[in-house]
Amino acid sequence: MKNRYDEPDFVDVVPGRIDNARDQVESEIRALCFEQPFAVLATQGEGQPYTNLISYAISEELRHLAFSTPSQTRKYSLINKYKKVSLLIDNRAQQPESINLIRAVTITGKARPLEDPKEVEHWSGLLIKRHSYLEKFITSPSSSLILVDIIRFFYVRRFQEVYQWVPGNLS
Amino acid sequence: MGTRQPFIVSLAEAYDYPTELLGNKARNLSLCIREGFHVPSGFIISAESYRVFTGHNDLQQRIDLELYRKSFSSMRWEEIWDVALRIRSFFLKAIVPAALEKEIMSYASKWPSGTKFAVRSSAAAEDSASASFAGIHESYLHVTPDQLIETVKLVWASLWSDRSLLYRDEKKLDSRHSTMPVLIQVMEPSSISGLAFSADPSSGQQDVIILEVISGSLDLLVDNIEEPERIKLKKDSGRILNPSGESTTSLMANDALEALRLKILALEKIFGKPVDIEWTGVDEAFTVLQVRPITGLNSKPEDERAWYLTLTPGKNSLLALTERVEKELIPKLIEEVGQFVSEGPFPEDNGLFSERLEQRGQSYRRWKKTYRDDFIPFAHGIRTFGTYYNDLIKPDDPYEFILLLKTEDLMAGKRNRQLQELGEVLSKNKALKNKVSHFLAGQDKVDTNQFLEKIKTETAGGAGFAFAFEKLLTEQMNIYYEKVSLADNPCSLLQNVLALSGDPLKKEKEAGDPAKYQTLEKAYLEKAGPGKQTEALNWLRIGRLSWKLRDDDNILLGKLENQLYLYLKEGLNRLFKDGLVTDLPEQIQLDDWPVVLESLQKQKKYNPPAIKAPAQEEKSAALKPRQLVGHPSSKGLVTGKARVIHSVDDFKDVVAGEILVFDAVQPQITFIIPLAAGIVERRGGMLVHSSIIARELNIPAVNGVSRATELIETGDLLTLNGDLGLVIIGEPEFKLEQADLLLN
Structure with missing residues (x-):
């Protein structure tokens, strides 16, 4: 689709350096989710959005995310009523100088408190591995482990470049 | 603190x-x-x-x-x-x-x-x-x-x-x-200046001194205004090593040369390595203007975009190039194309046919080189003018200078207007329009030529329309573009005319708004003042010429290529008849003309070159771009269905109001743009052809969108933001979350 005359190939994009290839974008999403310790959790209730900062752990295949919360909190009761949640993970703290270097993912998903002892053991293990200083908090009987089944990622980089990724579609 | x-x-x-x-x-x-x-x-x-x-x-x-x-x-x-x-x-x-x-x-x-x-x-x-x-x-x-x-x-x-x-x-x-x-x-005045290298920067040889000397100040040398005298000296003895074997130089006496050598050696000693010196004056007047270690002996740039750096000719070479392109090259190209077109039908005789094929092939080869060596560098005249204008005026919009360039009619513009006029004829003549849509729906069971002949006699206003359409086809579409001739598919062009007959019609404005550019031109020349009047006029002239020619040269070369294409096509048919080609190739490769020629002359078997399909990334259902970033090249906001243009074959399917997605839009095909509600293009730049037309037609455009034709699919809902340079794909929905497709 290129005219041989007007601006030949060799002045164009440097081959092999295209950075919006599928692998590249997916690995950036993965890197961000694994390097960041914290996320903003958005819950809802009666039309009122509500946000919190949480410490999380994410599964290897990026389909599930876990966090811990005391069962008396507002977010816990909201999740019990409305399971649809959204999370924001970003690296803005590391990139104060350039808006173009900030990367962020918005995650949509469904949250549920874990009760099955096997599941609890597995996910609390992952969470403690990631945030060992929170062990006491996570294992406290007054805390509940919440698992988010992830539906989609909306990945933003360079201020306005946006991709949507559905990990569930990966076979 | x-x-x-x-x-x-x-x-x-x-x-x-x-x-x-x-x-x-x-x-x-x-x-x-x-x-x-x-x-x-x-x-x-x-x-x-x-x-x-x-x-x-x-x-x-x-x-x-x-x-x-x-x-x-x-x-x-x-x-x-x-x-x-x-x-x-x-x-x-x-x-x-x-x-x-x-x-x-x-x-x-x-x-x-x-x-x-x-x-x-x-x-x-x-x-x-x-x-x-x-x-x-x-x-x-x-x-x-x-x-x-x-x-x-x-x-x-x-x-x-x-x-x-x-x-x-x-x-x-x-x-x-x-x-x-x-x-x-x-600034200090000087009667002699030059460059000195205490090693040969091109060979890396360290026992020589290379001098470039001119009479006058150094800027004459650095700006390539004056050709220097080049002198090579043996570093230790000062012996002159020039190839002609002369032992003196024209600009420097031998004792002055020796004094200069000692200064250079002293400087090299201070810096501890071979140095590159800009100097002026000799003996007592010797003055250092700049000194630095010699870098990059024999190094080659890795990024081929560096070729671009060689494309920005200095002021004087640009002036010379302007003269050459305007007075010599373009008239010659027009003449050559005209000559080929006027030669009429293919000669029966194989010998004469081969001769004409060769003339076209040689011409194509020559002009392709000229395009790269002269036309592309010349196109930078627009940029040089733009920079000059911005330095002088400091406008709020750094692209204001474009308004000053549009005074002459571009070849592509004339063609686009002819096409739109045909669309207008149809929009006013309902009976004729019905006939055309009937034919295009495939209900007449005749080909385009037969259809045109039919309406000439059978439909009121049909003759005028048919003749104008044929004229457009033979005079404006006799252009080669990416493996095909635009005249190959008259049906597709007729489809475009029909699409253009819908309401409301977008009309390309006449070359700029004369009142506006006259005011700007006046302000520009006033700001330059009497002292810089000639300089300012010169840059304006260069800017205007390069603006026009960088569009026209594509059209002219397209016509030249079309001539070669037609001869190659006919040549292959003749080879096929003689049983020298087993299968006619799907695509005609212009660069393969010498091989086809040889087969014709020697009645030898011809094997078409294999065509490699470009490797494409496998489409991913999991990862979809949601918002792509490019450059805002024409303002406005529009939502519509995407039509991805992979080749001119896609033109026949274009429906007015779609957002056209291109890899690159060349002047050869800009006639399709009046049908679009918006333009997305992989190739970026405020001066690319599609952006200029989009601004004239007042439709939003975003370009410089990486891999646009791969990431966007025909039928995708697109929202173009031509103010910020964004392309949003799909609707802002959360259906997936609601449908519980993945979760129970």
């Missing part, structure tokens, strides 16, 4: 300060002063001044937004030029803080009034052992004190020129923390 670093340091003291503050160029000269060499007196505006200036105007953030909104490696040179133009415009409009300006001006007033200065870049990374930046940043000579502040801004801005950005990218230097100290020196 340290005190701030100095804004200004005298050249004599510069060696006591770090490179980061004053740059190597200044420090190297300061060292020469210390070692007893004469250096024109002066001072350095430090990196601290640059930081205060950029901080005061929030320039770093603006640069960041421009430079990193897309990956730098995916930007074409034209996009980099655009980024550089915008950054330069920020600098020109930025204000030097009063305290800094006062300090600079009071320092400059130490020299007697009437003193003229050289204002030169001394960037921190410049003139170091690993990167010379030779000729990358700007320097200005003969600057009067009242021009000083504005000139310093220009030198600061040159840190972000396209050249500088590409150079730093190639050298893997971080642009983010670059600063630009500026060296100000008194």
Whole structure:
């Protein structure tokens, strides 16, 4: 689709350096989710959005995310009523100088408190591995482990470049 | 809490300060002063001044937004030029803080009034052992004190020129923390000047000295105005090694040459390695203007965009090129194309046919080279004019200069108007329009020629329409474009005419708004003043010519290629009849003409070259782009269905009101654009053909969208934001979450 005359190939994009290839974008999403310790959790209730900062752990295949919360909190009761949640993970703290270097993912998903002892053991293990200083908090009987089944990622980089990724579609 | 670093340091003291503050160029000269060499007196505006200036105007953030909104490696040179133009415009409009300006001006007033200065870049990374930046940043000579502040801004801005950005990218230097100290020196008159290398920079040979000498001041040499005398000396003995074997030179007496050799050796000793020196005066008058270690012996640039750097011809070579392109090349091309077209049908005789095929092939080969060697560099005349205009006027919109360029009719514009007029004929003649849509729906069971003949006699107004359509086809569509002739498929063109007959019709405005460009032209010439009138008119002329020719040359070459294409097609048919080709190739490769010719002449078997399909990434259902970023090349907001154009075959399917997605739009095919509600293009730049037309038609356009034709599919819902340069794909829905497709 290129005219041989007007601006030949060799002045164009440097081959092999295209950075919006599928692998590249997916690995950036993965890197961000694994390097960041914290996320903003958005819950809802009666039309009122509500946000919190949480410490999380994410599964290897990026389909599930876990966090811990005391069962008396507002977010816990909201999740019990409305399971649809959204999370924001970003690296803005590391990139104060350039808006173009900030990367962020918005995650949509469904949250549920874990009760099955096997599941609890597995996910609390992952969470403690990631945030060992929170062990006491996570294992406290007054805390509940919440698992988010992830539906989609909306990945933003360079201020306005946006991709949507559905990990569930990966076979 | 340290005190701030100095804004200004005298050249004599510069060696006591770090490179980061004053740059190597200044420090190297300061060292020469210390070692007893004469250096024109002066001072350095430090990196601290640059930081205060950029901080005061929030320039770093603006640069960041421009430079990193897309990956730098995916930007074409034209996009980099655009980024550089915008950054330069920020600098020109930025204000030097009063305290800094006062300090600079009071320092400059130490020299007697009437003193003229050289204002030169001394960037921190410049003139170091690993990167010379030779000729990358700007320097200005003969600057009067009242021009000083504005000139310093220009030198600061040159840190972000396209050249500088590409150079730093190639050298893997971080642009983010670059600063630009500026060296100000008194201009001293000189009767002899030159360059000296204490090793041969091209061969790496270390026992020779290479000199380039001219009579007069050094800028005549650096700007390629005067051809220097080149002298090669044996480093240890001073023996002249010129190939002609002469033992004297025309510009320098032998004892002056010997004195110069000793100075060069002394300088090399100070720096401890071979040096590259800019000097002026001999004997007692010997003056060092610049000295730096020789870098990059025999090194080759990795990034091929560096080819672009060779494309920006200097002022004088551009003037010469303008003359050549306008008076010689284009008339010759028009004549050659006209000659071929007028030769009429293919000759029966195989010998004569082969002869004509060869003429076309040779012509194609020659013009392809001319395109690369002359036309592409000439197209940079637009940019040179743009920069000149912006420096002079400092407009709010750095692309205002485009309005001044559009005074003459482009070939593509004439064709586009003819096509639209045909559309208008149909929109006014309902009966005729019905016939055309009936035919295009495939209900007449005749081909286009038969249909046209039919309406000539059977339908009121049909004859005029049919003749105009045939004229358009043979005179304007006899253009080769990506493996086909645009005249190959008259049905597709008729489809476009029909689509253009819908309401409301977008009409291309006449070449610019005359009142507006006349006002601008007047303001431009007034600002230049009587002193610069000729210069300003010259640049305007170059800008206008290159504007017109960079469009027209594509059309003319398309017609030339079409001639070769037609002959190759016929040649292959003849070979096929003779059983010399087993299968006719699907695509005709113009570059294969010598092989086809040989087969015809020697009645030899012809094997068409294999066509490699470009490797494409497998489509992913999991990852979808939601919002792509490009450049806002024509303002406005529009939502519509995407039509991805992979080749001209897709043109017949275009429905008015779709958003057309291209890899690259050449002038050969801009006639399709009036049908579009918006344009997306992979190839970026404010001056690309599609953007210019989109602005004229007032439809939104975003270009420079990486892999646009791969990431967007025909039928996708697109929202174009032509103000911010965004392409949003799909509807803002959360159906997936609601449908519980993946979760129970």
